[in-house]
Amino acid sequence: MKKQDKLYSTNSSEEKQTQAPSPKGFKMYWLYLLFLGFMIFFMFFGQTFNTKEIGWIEFEQTMLHTHDVEKIIVVNKEIAEVFIKSEKLKDPKYQNIPKGKFISNTSPHYIISIGSVDSFENKLQQAQKDFSPSELVDVRYVNRTNWWSTIVWILPFGLLILFWMYLFRGLGKSTMGGAVFNFGKSTAKLLDKDTKSTVTFKDVAGLKEAKKEVEEIVDFLKNPATYTKLGAKIPKGVMLVGPTGTGKTLMAKAVAGEANVPFFSLSGSEFVEMFVGVGASRVRDLFKQAKQKAPSIIFIDEIDAVGRSRSKLNSFQSNDERENTLNQLLTELDGFGTNTGVIVLAATNRADILDKALLRPGRFDRHIYLELPNKQERIEIYEVHLKPIKKAKDVDVQLLASLSPGFSGADIANICNEAALIAARKKQQAVFQEDFMEARDRVVGGLERRGKIISPKEKKIVAYHEAGHAIASWYLKNVDSLVKVSIIPRGKSLGGAWYLPEEHQIITKSQFTDQLCASLGGRAAEEIIFKEASSGALDDLEKVTKQAYTMVAYYGLNTKMGPMSFYDSTGENERFLGKPYSEKMAELIDKEVQDLINLSYEKVSKLLITHQKELEVLAKLLLKKEVVYLEDLEQILGERINETPINIAD
Template sequence: MTGKKPPLTKKRNQKPDLGRGWIYVILLFILFSFWYSGGQTGIQEITWKQFEENYLKDQEVDQLVVVNKQRVEVYIKKEHLDDPQYQNLPENIFTGTPSEGPHFFFTIGSVEVFHDQLEKAQADLPHSDHVPVKYRQETNWWTNLIWLLPFFFLIFLWIFIIRGSASRMKNMGSSVFNFSQSKAREMEKGGKNKVVFDDIAGLEEAKEEIYEMVKFLKSPEKFRNLGAKIPKGVLLVGPPGTGKTMLAKAVAGEADVPFFSLSGSEFVEMFVGVGAARMRDLFKKAKEKAPSIIFIDEIDTVGRARGKAHAFQSNDEREGTLNQLLAELDGFDTDTGVIVLAATNRGDVLDPALLRPGRFDRHIHLELPNLKERVAIFKVHMRDLKLAPDIEPELLASQSPGFSGADIANICNEAALIAARREKKAVDKHDFMDAIDRIIGGLEKKSKIITPEEKERISIHEAGHVTVSWFLEHSYPVLKVSIIPRGKSLGAAWYLPEEHQIITKKQLFDAICVGLGGRAAEKIIFDEVSTNALDDLEKVTKQAYAMVMNYGLSDELRNLSYYDSTGRYEQSLQKPFSENTAEKIDKEVQQIIDDAFDRTERILQDHQDQLQQLAKSLKDKEILHKEDIEKILGKKKVNKPYSSLFP
């Protein structure tokens, strides 16, 4: 019976490990140094006085050797080496016996002085008993080799870079000689961490539209027989956290094909031409494993529109990379089975050549999830949590308007962390509410020192927001108001906004009035204003400019919009309007804010008693919920007397 040959422990063509060879060379050099020195472990240094009194007078010295006119080596006679006083002499490391010498040494200033001292010390002895003196010149090889050490270090460093980088990084494309290789992370077919459409809640329309890619990758013959051509590129556009990357992974997971994923910034390097070379290498690898998917995240890094602003640069690496991407999209046909998915938050700044038919044929816009989709997203992220019976995903979804899928995932994780911190056995409703508050407003800072005067002013400020919002027709209902500092804010109010696709001029005007409610309340109660309204004024100013410049909702500049959906004005050195128009815009914005502030003041003056009562209750309790506010302000309803105050 013949068995299989045992595997070889070392490949025939495998190169020797030079790393160990360096160690062997160093050890051999050390042994050679010991051999050259006679295998001695060390020589004891003495003074001239010790030499004269202990060794020379007793006639135990065999000879003296003057080395380089600076050092005198002393050799003891062999018959005296067994004496007790010489038991600590240097020994030969190979034989273990006392060495033949030298046994001691001392330094001299000059040879002439040394001779005079030696003659005086031996003046009473017969001339035949004088110690013989020899002279020797030695070369210090270590001193001569010091200037060669930098060259040896550079040679060793070069060998380490060449061999180490090539062996450890050749599969990562990170070697000093592999800059042109793509850094795409590849998920092989049948991977363990596979994402499918069931793992993505919401985005039903987007999943339905992109499912065609999955069908093509699974059975391309069905489309080819009918003469249909699948789109070469699919562009996913949407706000951050809406699931663009997850959707691309789900396409690869459902189709069960290789998936190449990388970011657009990985094409940009300090070396010219590296981005284009990596783009070529990426498509080459994808074609070799077709059918496959290429996913480029944040494609606006290299796909930004080319314009006059880039003309001042002599060579733009991003533009070269974009040109190579355009050539690759045109160069491979649909029969290769390679589909390019790209994601961006700024679809308005992409180059038109990238978006034309034949390249990125299909554009899928992902929006922030609505109420129904948020419920589904909460259910997906709650699957791995241990929940209490009082959890209602519908309630949590209603409390998180405008949240993306990533925000909801963060809420679920934060609620679990809070429950664990409180040593609970399950995550309950209170934990989720605290998690939402923390993500919206930040971490509570109850330890922040606030004076009683500041606390009173903060209470008036927040009560002003709530009061104005309560008596406006188009304002959002208040859920909770607090004067506990959170993050950078000293107080905050939580609203429940309705989800509208279209916002009217009255609704925008009411929102500006609510934003000015805090400053107006301070002016009415304290007859002066403070810096507490910084965040409010920032939001109000942006809303007013959006009304005038984007939506054409001003009286002076009617039906005009300077909003640029292409993003080219950002790269331009000129504004899309004249200086005269800019002055009109500023006047219109100021007029809108002045009208809103006057209206806000009138509302607060008509309800000043309720304002002060609400502020006092807020100052005492620090947190008021909707039920507490209703006891003071009554049920929220449409306030007819103020309908005539709209501009």
């Protein structure tokens, strides 16, 4: 709570600083209001300026012959303005003349559109041939500029200009420079002493070796003399590599919180834009800002977005914006310029696709690998994420860590949060061990769907399928210990067997083969009991096929193939459509994989036939209880002997 209060007060002080009173003076919005008012004025009152237009016949018969016309003014040789005598305006026929405060005494009463001046003069002369000289109407000719027509014509262009001014003004505020076309400026977020990250190295659990190396970088920035007096140079770059969720970004946040230097943070995708040259310009601007604030740190998350390896396949393109950005980044990291006091941190989970020039010493001197945590590290991670959770006394952190092998720090954080949500949904006062187990099952297998409608026949098939997995794994030596078996639909699966896995750095051939047999136990049980197989083993078959190909083609665990491996750690073969071996070798690989899977299937079928009675008892218990735990399994199958009864041939 104290950290939250501190963070809140910091944010409040930032808002006070950013909400400083603006200087007095002309504001742009006054121009918008003025223009809007001008438009409204002409929309509502512009019609009062419109004088009624009449034809020649009406003019001649109702006005000219009755001697009502005082004068005529021909404007621009196009329009004739008719002025009626003041004493004649009282006549009822002139009551339709517009009146108002915008109509002055000098305004015409009517207008006539004339084709040409000569024609108008001839008509007027013929109409007044019987008039006396004193009754002739005075005709004058003037040239005027029609401002209203000009305004109406310019109005759309004015609106368009104002719109673009408003749009560019917003774009200018959204970039760091504040200019209108500021696309080439860096979009990195700057963290300094006032906006320092609240994450420290204490919040990073596990990762002891990686944290130690990163702490040395921070110590170098704080105490450079300790290293420089011995001739050491500051590392230019540190690359954080590891699977997703292992804490790469968290480590960078801890560096930002511990190092009392400016910290620039951005993503690799922020360099790439649709405009040519923008990425390289942003790289230059980023390093320029970092040099001005040196010593400083630059953190580029997901650097593989811009640091992907340059290949010959892209050389046919006339211009590659990503490649230009990478070239500029390489130059800034280790070019002719100097970056004294600037350290670059980068994170990626795809180090295999990064350009070799980017990874060499002098650019990224240190490569720190963040692997998935082991059991002891998972215990530390659980303890960090359990601090804000109100947990019950029965919560066993050791057991939770044992049941989550291969889980990353993000997965563990998700389990803790999910357990708290489950306990809150149950209206409990604390989070119990049962809630954590349910959260783990949900994260691994998906949401439990008890309402999914399954026919009795399908439910029976699922029960024997899962019982087959359980029996096979119970009697096979190199399969993980079984914890429970369930036929409750969860996620996309209709059931599942849950194990307490052991952590292995290497896997032997016998372990691989036993795992193949256990995965095929469900399908074998269906054929033994129902004399036919179903489509429910799709996921098992996919896993078995991939694992068998891995054994034969990658790990060299086949006697006919010999100690050969076609695994490509560089990822270069992925760019080619062909395979790195001949058709004859491909046929041999396919045959050995097929034989391996068939032998495994025969082995597990013999095992299930031997223990068919236990298989049927366990399946019937599953149909009754839906979930069978370890205690029930031991009552049916006895204590686990961990012996493989039948050896598999190569």
